[in-house]
Amino acid sequence: YKRQHQAELCPDQLAVEVWQERFIRRHVIAFVDNDAARGALIKGVTHSRPSARIVSAFWQQAVRGSAYVWVDRVPSICNPADGPSRGSWEWLDQRGYTRRSLPNLEEHPGENRGV
Secondary structure, eight states: OHHHHHHHHHHHHHHHHHTHHHHTTOEEEEEESOHHHHHHHHHTOOSSHHHHHHHHHHHHHHHHTTOEEEEEEOOGGGOTTHHHHTTOOHHHHHTTOOOOOOOOGGGOOOOOTTO
16 A cells, blocks of 8 residues: 555656746646545645655645645546556556656655654
């Protein structure tokens, strides 16, 4: 469950990091297809430390860019991040997308504002 939850949170966190310049003082809709991930992003908290780090990084980046963020649900079939969150990269590979590695969040202790 925990790793799936983190996989559901990562695309939104990576989006605000990778495209931070585009989000400055903009209205942004963050779509997720998982109710637990949606709830964690809306509330800004979760009981899982690694997931809380992702949520914290998401909101810290959004605040740095003064972005106005709305988090909403999208059906899994409409979510391009659904496959990778389940370990399937075929759809993205076929379209030439590049994968980025993330550090193992369980190996990076530190302040956890989301717990």
